Amino acid sequence: HSSCRLPCCRFQFWKRKGSAVTFACVMVLLAALSTLLFVDAIESWAVSMSRTKGVAGVWVGPGPPNRGFLSPPEEYLLMPSPLVCQRAKPYLIVMVTTAPAHWQARQVIRETWGEETEVRGRRVMTLFMVGQSLDPGLSKQLVAEARDHGDVVQGRFLDSYANLTLKTLSLLGWVHRFCREVPFVAKVDDDVLFNAGALLHYLNRNHRTESDLYLGRVHVRVPPKRKPTSRHYLPALGTAYILSRAAARKILQAASTLPLPDPLPPEDVFVGLSALEAGIVPHHCPLFSGGPGVPYSRCCYQAMVSVHHTSPEEMVRFWTEVHSIPPCSWLSMKASLGLCKVRALVGM
Ligand SMILES: *[C@@H]1O[C@H](CO)[C@@H](O)[C@H](O)[C@H]1NC(C)=O
Numbered sequence: 001h002s003s004c005r006l007p008c009c010r011f012q013f014w015k016r017k018g019s020a021v022t023f024a025c026v027m028v029l030l031a032a033l034s035t036l037l038f039v040d041a042i043e044s045w046a047v048s049m050s051r052t053k054g055v056a057g058v059w060v061g062p063g064p065p066n067r068g069f070l071s072p073p074e075e076y077l078l079m080p081s082p083l084v085c086q087r088a089k090p091y092l093i094v095m096v097t098t099a100p101a102h103w104q105a106r107q108v109i110r111e112t113w114g115e116e117t118e119v120r121g122r123r124v125m126t127l128f129m130v131g132q133s134l135d136p137g138l139s140k141q142l143v144a145e146a147r148d149h150g151d152v153v154q155g156r157f158l159d160s161y162a163n164l165t166l167k168t169l170s171l172l173g174w175v176h177r178f179c180r181e182v183p184f185v186a187k188v189d190d191d192v193l194f195n196a197g198a199l200l201h202y203l204n205r206n207h208r209t210e211s212d213l214y215l216g217r218v219h220v221r222v223p224p225k226r227k228p229t230s231r232h233y234l235p236a237l238g239t240a241y242i243l244s245r246a247a248a249r250k251i252l253q254a255a256s257t258l259p260l261p262d263p264l265p266p267e268d269v270f271v272g273l274s275a276l277e278a279g280i281v282p283h284h285c286p287l288f289s290g291g292p293g294v295p296y297s298r299c300c301y302q303a304m305v306s307v308h309h310t311s312p313e314e315m316v317r318f319w320t321e322v323h324s325i326p327p328c329s330w331l332s333m334k335a336s337l338g339l340c341k342v343r344a345l346v347g348m
Contacts, residue, residue, distance in 0.1 A: 036338030131159030216241030
């Protein structure tokens with residue numbers, strides 16, 4: 001065609017019948033393939049775009065002044081040796097929030113990912129954070145469990161869903177008091193398949209020098225607000241997140257200046273508010289699961305840092321499979337991650 005001045009028009013194949021269609025098909029295929037391979041980068045970009053609106057003034061509501069969670073040791077009824085961190089010098093401490101009755105979940109974690117104490121040349125320590133039980137039998141069992149394994153921290157509060165905020169404050173307080181030097185703390189629920197190797201790999205590549213790191217899957221919460229008409233939203237992190245030493249300290253400090261209303265705000269909202277107060281911005285990492293479950297596939301799970309809603313039976317099976325066979329290649333990991341993200345979205 002004489003009016004076509006685009007360079008691509010000069011190619012021979014362009015003039016042949018049908019080749020334009022072929023070319024378009026190839027381009028679409030390539031676009032789909034790169035979307036699949038870089039789904040994590042695309043997701044990070046999309047989340048950062050959706051958060052540029054900023055957060056308006058939020059308000060927790062009236063409540064008694066916070067008793068301050070810079071934790072005297074008598075706040076803890078059970079705990080490992082106060083010297084545990086000085087001896088082990090962990091790089092990452094994983095605090096698993098768990099209920100007294102969830103002994104099976106704890107046992108499975110001890111036998112799977114919690115067993116890892118050396119990951120990518122770094123020391124990792126896993127501890128369990130519980131509250132108090134009203135059931136004397138359970139309380140006794142917990143004392144025995146703590147004695148046998150030395151990995152239970154019990155705070156002085158009633159263990160209930162409504163008190164999850166206290167559990168997080170209590171675990172941050174414990175780390176602040178007894179593990180001052182640990183560079184990173186992870187808060188992980190007891191139904192999460194956690195992959196310290198994938199996390200350390202990600203941290204090495206992305207946030208090596210960040211001091212105020214608050215990392216996980218960012219979701220949006222609507223915190224309590226002064227005026228029902230104003231639209232506030234709060235970025236919060238869910239079932240698993242990572243805090244650097246400085247961020248953990250600042251969040252704990254900010255948390256102790258906020259009132260603790262009754263009922264307590266949900267854990268993610270309270271920590272989100274404290275982070276906001278401390279001027280710490282949550283970072284989104286696409287390798288943390290949230291919302292829809294991530295369908296199992298070996299290479300995808302090798303890439304993911306956390307997968308929630310994992311039953312004890314699945315935890316054993318997935319962990320064994322992910323770790324018993326040679327590691328997946330970069331390409332199969334990327335492709336598998338893309339596929340399982342897409343499957344999670346469409347719910348297959
Ligand atoms: C939370 O813990 C406190 C301290 O143990 C207790 O008094 C309170 O009843 C608990 N709240 C709920 C809703 O369980």
